[in-house]
Amino acid sequence: MKPRHKRFAIVAGGIVAIGISAALVLNALDSNIALYVTPSEIAAGKAPKDKAFRIGGMVKEGSIKRDGVTVNFVVTDTVKEIPVAYTGILPDLFKEGKGAVVQGKLGPDGKFTASEVLAKHDENYMPPAAQDAVDQAQKAQKTLKP
Amino acid sequence: MNNRLINWFKFASPQSFYPLAGRMIPWFWALTAAFGVAGLWISFFVAPTDAQQGEGYRIIFIHVPASWMSMFIYCIMAGWAGLGLVFNTRLSGMMASALAPTGALMAFLSLWTGALWGKPMWGAWWVWDARLTSELILFFLYIGFIALQAAIDDPRRADKAGAILALVGVVNVPIIYFSVKWWNTLHQGSTINLTKAPSMAQTMLWGMLLMALCFWMYSIAVALMRARAIILERETHTEWVKQLDEVKS
Numbered sequence: 023m024k025p026r027h028k029r030f031a032i033v034a035g036g037i038v039a040i041g042i043s044a045a046l047v048l049n050a051l052d053s054n055i056a057l058y059v060t061p062s063e064i065a066a067g068k069a070p071k072d073k074a075f076r077i078g079g080m081v082k083e084g085s086i087k088r089d090g091v092t093v094n095f096v097v098t099d100t101v102k103e104i105p106v107a108y109t110g111i112l113p114d115l116f117k118e119g120k121g122a123v124v125q126g127k128l129g130p131d132g133k134f135t136a137s138e139v140l141a142k143h144d145e146n147y148m149p150p151a152a153q154d155a156v157d158q159a160q161k162a163q164k165t166l167k168p
Numbered sequence: 169m170n171n172r173l174i175n176w177f178k179f180a181s182p183q184s185f186y187p188l189a190g191r192m193i194p195w196f197w198a199l200t201a202a203f204g205v206a207g208l209w210i211s212f213f214v215a216p217t218d219a220q221q222g223e224g225y226r227i228i229f230i231h232v233p234a235s236w237m238s239m240f241i242y243c244i245m246a247g248w249a250g251l252g253l254v255f256n257t258r259l260s261g262m263m264a265s266a267l268a269p270t271g272a273l274m275a276f277l278s279l280w281t282g283a284l285w286g287k288p289m290w291g292a293w294w295v296w297d298a299r300l301t302s303e304l305i306l307f308f309l310y311i312g313f314i315a316l317q318a319a320i321d322d323p324r325r326a327d328k329a330g331a332i333l334a335l336v337g338v339v340n341v342p343i344i345y346f347s348v349k350w351w352n353t354l355h356q357g358s359t360i361n362l363t364k365a366p367s368m369a370q371t372m373l374w375g376m377l378l379m380a381l382c383f384w385m386y387s388i389a390v391a392l393m394r395a396r397a398i399i400l401e402r403e404t405h406t407e408w409v410k411q412l413d414e415v416k417s
Contacts, residue, residue, distance in 0.1 A: 113291030
């Protein structure tokens, strides 16, 4: 074994060791790294109690109701739903049927009072004409089903 | 060794690498300009407006190439650093130090343009989600690498210390890349994937790829220029450097 082979073995071994330890640490921290919990996880009792946290999900279609400066809407992951109340300015991309992350506290009545609302953008980029075509196709499919 | 077409180890010596780099730099600058003009033209005039984000999405033409480069340059830097540790070649360390400032610039651009985009789109300049945080750590790794090398006077020892830091930090790169898949993040998932068709309009994709090529060429050109400067600095005592036209005058 030449010295440079030995050095290569040390470098490669070191990287593997660091990689494994990083994987173990990240695995242990898993729930703390997640930015938000989903409504299903809240239903399963995974949400922190008496502490501010974030919920992520879709804004349910037809659920946005404005009451003065307060906005009420429902965040859903298509299985469970959480009603949310928020007072303040909403980001441009906040829309029904789109992703959102809300930060705040869960009340005892199961209603979430948000202090911050963030819009979550999806990874799709397309011009308005293409978006229209997609919407039309989805609408057509919906009307055909029943 | 002699039956190989090109003896790669020949270029591991600063003396033969210096003129080679000098000849390559103008070509990489020319390519940077060509890809840059084409990329910017498509980005601003050809690519359509996005259905949801309007004109604001055009930040991706800088943001995405800068983010890619910040991760890729780190891998190359760590690769050079590893080569230097294993083969004890002097040029490897010089290349690693030549790449670091460009990598730091790319990481900074990625964070900065991301913040500018995040405010109107998400509603926040900064969120401590896994993608943003790991990219910030990458930026700190670059800064740390530069600072560590600057703190040690002996260049050979500086190379070695920097190489170890660069190699340790390389675990962060897959974490950045897969963060949007492994954890719930505010940052969206990747649009360009190796396994499926990109979920983006064709002209937008072209603009982004051309800008990415432009950033590649720029990074190579700048890194080679910096490497030449480092060679001159560290090899001033040698006879061949003293014989160079640009040194004599």
